[in-house]
Structures are given as structure tokens and as C-alpha cells.
Amino acid sequence: MNPATERNYDLHCHSTSSDGELSPTALVQHAARQGVQVMALTDHDVTDGLAEAAAEAEKLGIGFISGVEISVTWQTHLIHIVGLNFDPANEALQQGLAGLRLKRQTRGDEIAQKLAKLGIEDALAGAQAYANGEILSRTHFAKFLVESGRVKTFQSAFDRYLATGKPAYAACEWCTLEEALGWIQGAGGVAVIAHPARYKLSATKLRALIGDFKALGGLGFEVISGSQGVQENHNMADYARRHELQASVGSDFHGPSQTWLGMGRIGPLPKGLVPVWHDWGIATAEMPA
Numbered sequence: 001m002n003p004a005t006e007r008n009y010d011l012h013c014h015s016t017s018s019d020g021e022l023s024p025t026a027l028v029q030h031a032a033r034q035g036v037q038v039m040a041l042t043d044h045d046v047t048d049g050l051a052e053a054a055a056e057a058e059k060l061g062i063g064f065i066s067g068v069e070i071s072v073t074w075q076t077h078l079i080h081i082v083g084l085n086f087d088p089a090n091e092a093l094q095q096g097l098a099g100l101r102l103k104r105q106t107r108g109d110e111i112a113q114k115l116a117k118l119g120i121e122d123a124l125a126g127a128q129a130y131a132n133g134e135i136l137s138r139t140h141f142a143k144f145l146v147e148s149g150r151v152k153t154f155q156s157a158f159d160r161y162l163a164t165g166k167p168a169y170a171a172c173e174w175c176t177l178e179e180a181l182g183w184i185q186g187a188g189g190v191a192v193i194a195h196p197a198r199y200k201l202s203a204t205k206l207r208a209l210i211g212d213f214k215a216l217g218g219l220g221f222e223v224i225s226g227s228q229g230v231q232e233n234h235n236m237a238d239y240a241r242r243h244e245l246q247a248s249v250g251s252d253f254h255g256p257s258q259t260w261l262g263m264g265r266i267g268p269l270p271k272g273l274v275p276v277w278h279d280w281g282i283a284t285a286e287m288p289a
Helices: 023-034 050-060 091-117 121-128 138-147 154-162 177-186 203-215 230-243
Strands: 040-043 063-074 077-084 188-191 220-225 245-252
Touching: 023 040, 023 050, 040 050, 050 063, 063 091, 063 177, 077 177, 077 220, 077 245, 091 121, 091 138, 091 177, 121 138, 138 154, 177 188, 177 203, 188 203, 188 245, 220 230, 230 245
Parallel strands: 040 063, 188 220, 220 245
Antiparallel strands: 063 077, 077 188
């Protein structure tokens, strides 16, 4: 890699402002140690950590892009849409995110009630003890279940209680795809379909999602994700080329305990793709197709 013309990007990661393990400051410091040169903080349904992360990035000489990961319900599927390079002060965006955080709290109440029926008391307070702000996620319930000795591992908390179809799972009707893209675009940002291989959609369903996304003005597709395998990354690159979507990359880093690839290790884009940052005045990086 020629450092004069290429950069190490990570445009999808999380801090303690949502369900990450590191504070915004510590996250940026970790990114710098891992060789990341341009990053976006994309916490779930909240932008509270952006100012802190941006200040640390400036101190360390890392390019910083505003980001958020928005929870969307599309044809009964939970889809995550990452917003990049927007104005965090946009009122409509912040009102929309506030509504999603209320939905998270309602869902948390329901999860706690279901766990109580299973004999696990005080789950709401237990989960909230791990939350660092307004975001209450299933991750926080999983941490409570592990630390209280109900399960041995984080994954087993989902497998036994919290995953779709399990006894403590609580469905939620998130915002629509149209709403999410409207908020991001209204704030001057670019919308990206996050980790598309992780939804396990059929090829027909994924094409339908892309079609709806593009019809609403969506531009970006997370071709490389730390939570996708190498072959899945190449498959997603094919979708981006075929549907003329701009390509993004992100580790989806939540903390040192995660099992998939971390920051600084996900690699650059395959050839033949237009990067989502192509008009941000930042140099691009490519890898062999």
C-alpha cells in the first residue's frame, strides 16, 4: 500500500454510546493503534458519541466521518442502514433517532417481562447497568445474563433467550426504509446498506431490498464487513457492481471480545467499485478482484 495515495478505512464501528465496549475516545485510540486512517463512528440509533470521537480523531490525526446505524423494518426483516457524512445537528434526523430509542426502551421492557416469566428477575435494571446512555439493546441483556451466571457465553444468551424465536425475544416495528433514508439525506448524508450478507436474504429478496433502496435515493452498499466471510465480501462486491452502488467498508467493531475481524484488518475494496468516499476529498484504496 502506498500511504501517499491509499488509506485504511473503517466506516462502521460502535462505542459505549450504543452497544460497544469502548468509549468514543478509547475507540478512536484503538483505531489509531490498528492503523485505521479514516473512520466513522456508527452507533445504533444515536449520535451522542460523535463529538467526543471527532475531537480525539483530530488529536491523533485520523480522518473522521460522522455516522449512525439506523434500525429499519423492511418486509418484516430487521435491516440496518448506516448514514455517513451528515450533519448531526439536523433536527429531523435527531427526532427520528429519538423515536427509535423510545422503541428500544419499550422492547427492553418486554424482554425483561419475558425473562421474569422464565424466573429471571431484575433483568431490566441489570441490562440498564451496562448501558452508557439512552440506547438499550439486546447486547446489554446478554451481558446481564452472562454476568449473573444464567449463561456461560454471550452467544449462548442469544441462542437460549434473545434471538428471533427464542423465549425472551421481543419483536419491534422500527422505522421504514423511506424514513431512514429521508433522515440521512435530509441531513446531507449518504445511506449505506450495512453488512448485507448477514441478513441471510435470498437472492430475490436482496435484489428487492436493493431496488427499494435505490428507488428512495440510496447510494451505498457495505461490500466488506468484518462480520462477513471473504467469499461473502466478493459476492457483495458483485451485487454492488451489478446494481451500480457505491461501496463501503466497515469492521462492525463492538469491542475486543468480538469474534469477527477487528479494526484495521478488513482490507481495502475489490477493484471495479466506486467507493462511497469518492467525492469526499479522501484518497481511495483498492485490492485485487
